[in-house]
Amino acid sequence: MSARVDDLLRECAPQVLGALVRRHRQFDLCEDAVQEALLAAAQQWPGEGVPQNPHGWLVAVAHRRVIDAIRSESASRAREERLALLEPPPADTPDTDDTLQLLALCCHPALSPPSQLALTLRAVGGLTTAEIASAFLVPGATMAQRISRAKKTLRDKDFDTPGDLTVVRHVLYLIFNEGYTASSGSDLARPDLTAEAIRLTRLLHRLRPDDDETVALLALMLLTDSRRPARTDAGGELVPLVEQDRTRWDAVQIAEGTALAERAIARGPLGPYELQAAIAAVHADAKTAADTDWRQIVGLYELLDKIAPSPVVTLNRAVAVAELRGPEAGLELLDGLELDGHRLAAVRAHLLERADRTAEARAAYLDAAARTGSLPERRYLERRAAVITPSA
Amino acid sequence: MKFMLMIYDNPDTRAVFFGEEGKPLMAEMEAIMAELKESGELVDTAALGDPAATKVVRGSGVVTDGPLAEAKEHFGGYLIVDVESEARAVEIAARWPKVDTAMEVRPLLGDGGEEM
Numbered sequence: 001m002s003a004r005v006d007d008l009l010r011e012c013a014p015q016v017l018g019a020l021v022r023r024h025r026q027f028d029l030c031e032d033a034v035q036e037a038l039l040a041a042a043q044q045w046p047g048e049g050v051p052q053n054p055h056g057w058l059v060a061v062a063h064r065r066v067i068d069a070i071r072s073e074s075a076s077r078a079r080e081e082r083l084a085l086l087e088p089p090p091a092d093t094p095d096t097d098d099t100l101q102l103l104a105l106c107c108h109p110a111l112s113p114p115s116q117l118a119l120t121l122r123a124v125g126g127l128t129t130a131e132i133a134s135a136f137l138v139p140g141a142t143m144a145q146r147i148s149r150a151k152k153t154l155r156d157k158d159f160d161t162p163g164d165l166t167v168v169r170h171v172l173y174l175i176f177n178e179g180y181t182a183s184s185g186s187d188l189a190r191p192d193l194t195a196e197a198i199r200l201t202r203l204l205h206r207l208r209p210d211d212d213e214t215v216a217l218l219a220l221m222l223l224t225d226s227r228r229p230a231r232t233d234a235g236g237e238l239v240p241l242v243e244q245d246r247t248r249w250d251a252v253q254i255a256e257g258t259a260l261a262e263r264a265i266a267r268g269p270l271g272p273y274e275l276q277a278a279i280a281a282v283h284a285d286a287k288t289a290a291d292t293d294w295r296q297i298v299g300l301y302e303l304l305d306k307i308a309p310s311p312v313v314t315l316n317r318a319v320a321v322a323e324l325r326g327p328e329a330g331l332e333l334l335d336g337l338e339l340d341g342h343r344l345a346a347v348r349a350h351l352l353e354r355a356d357r358t359a360e361a362r363a364a365y366l367d368a369a370a371r372t373g374s375l376p377e378r379r380y381l382e383r384r385a386a387v388i389t390p391s392a
Numbered sequence: 393m394k395f396m397l398m399i400y401d402n403p404d405t406r407a408v409f410f411g412e413e414g415k416p417l418m419a420e421m422e423a424i425m426a427e428l429k430e431s432g433e434l435v436d437t438a439a440l441g442d443p444a445a446t447k448v449v450r451g452s453g454v455v456t457d458g459p460l461a462e463a464k465e466h467f468g469g470y471l472i473v474d475v476e477s478e479a480r481a482v483e484i485a486a487r488w489p490k491v492d493t494a495m496e497v498r499p500l501l502g503d504g505g506e507e508m
Contacts (some may be wrong), residue, residue: 040502047498112476113476114432114474114476115432130408136474136476137394138435139435139436140428142432142433142434142435142474143427143432144432144434145429145431146431146432146433147432148429149430149432314491372501373393373499373500373501374501374502374504375501375502375503376503376504380502
């Protein structure tokens with residue numbers, strides 16, 4: 001019962017907040033009011049039963065809270081704002097466009113990426129501040145401050161400008177990555193950000209079913225997430241893609257992701273998420289690492305490097321080229337590439353190892369180990385450096 | 393990205409900071425701290441007690457008084473920040489008031505990782 005109420009509340013939250021912000025602006029005030037309404041519902045509904053129109057109930061309660069808040073501030077406020085009190089509450093039927101507008105507002109370019117992520121999870125995802133803080137491993141007070149500052153920034157932002165879906169998709173992609181690169185084993189209290197990102201992308205997909213890049217983003221997330229059971233071993237160490245036990249990949253996610261990817265690609269022209277989803281689908285299609293269709297993957301990366309060039313894409317392209325034409329061909333692509341962090345050194349090390357340039361490979365592994373910000377990656381890279389015997 | 397900003401000081405600079413002269417410096421510090429709290433970037437911060445109060449515990453279990461080494465500078469306090477980039481962490485360190493002291497900006501190791 002209570003879990004059902006929680007799900008229902010999280011589903012209603014963005015629609016209720018969207019309706020209120022459309023009516024009252026003042027994002028910060030509305031968001032506080034919605035949180036209070038959700039809290040009241042969480043306390044009352046399990047005992048007293050879910051009202052016939054949960055959305056309408058939440059809108060009415062939150063609307064009253066907003067009015068109370070405006071009243072208590074109104075002494076020092078302009079007359080127009082007091083007039084707003086006379087307006088009837090927003091409609092009690094959910095309006096899907098409100099949710100989309102809200103999503104776009106939470107991803108407003110005036111906010112820094114960490115604030116966009118936090119606010120989207122809170123206002124659209126319905127996670128509590130404590131849950132978001134635990135997901136990003138910062139104290140609750142720090143996250144509360146980040147969210148409150150973001151809400152203030154949005155206070156007077158226009159609710160009706162059509163949001164930029166490109167930014168929204170990028171924020172959802174970042175939420176997914178944050179969850180995917182977090183190690184699964186060590187902290188069970190961390191909420192599952194990959195699941196949340198998938199849920200929110202499904203929501204966006206429902207709101208804009210014909211948007212192919214959103215279809216592709218959902219496909220990419222499902223196909224990537226399908227590998228999760230195989231990407232760490234029993235000891236929690238990372239397992240590279242080529243060494244993963246593919247029987248442990250999630251077949252249901254692969255089937256859904258592949259179907260979505262095919263649908264998105266069929267319509268063309270191809271955007272960056274469509275190409276990435278296509279690449280993930282080719283990997284998912286290979287029964288063993290040796291079965292991988294590297295020719296197709298190289299072609300897709302070449303396209304991606306054309307329409308959305310970045311050092312990361314070139315790096316991945318180099319890996320694929322090395323599989324197809326040998327490590328020296330991959331290494332050639334890395335020449336002159338500049339990229340912060342450890343990944344460039346890690347890929348170089350791997351290709352040098354495959355080219356039997358062991359001394360250079362060992363140095364590159366150690367270089368990468370020193371650059372990574374992740375403990376499991378560091379252990380992995382140092383292990384690789386240790387097993388290489390420098391050639392005499 | 394989380395970074396530790398490590399503050400290195402010495403007895404002379406400590407005396408300045410904690411004395412009358414140090415008041416404007418302390419005020420500057422408070423202002424930066426308030427700004428970092430407000431922006432949601434501050435994760436944790438603390439000033440360390442006097443180095444003389446240090447106990448050193450060696451691998452053998454032997455406990456001795458005093459800091460590890462006679463150094464000109466010692467670790468005096470830290471801030472942990474969660475910021476967008478290394479550049480931002482360095483910028484915070486650059487603004488931190490210093491009297492002949494130095495700061496180190498070092499990334500924290502996380503438990504995440506990518507399959508490679």
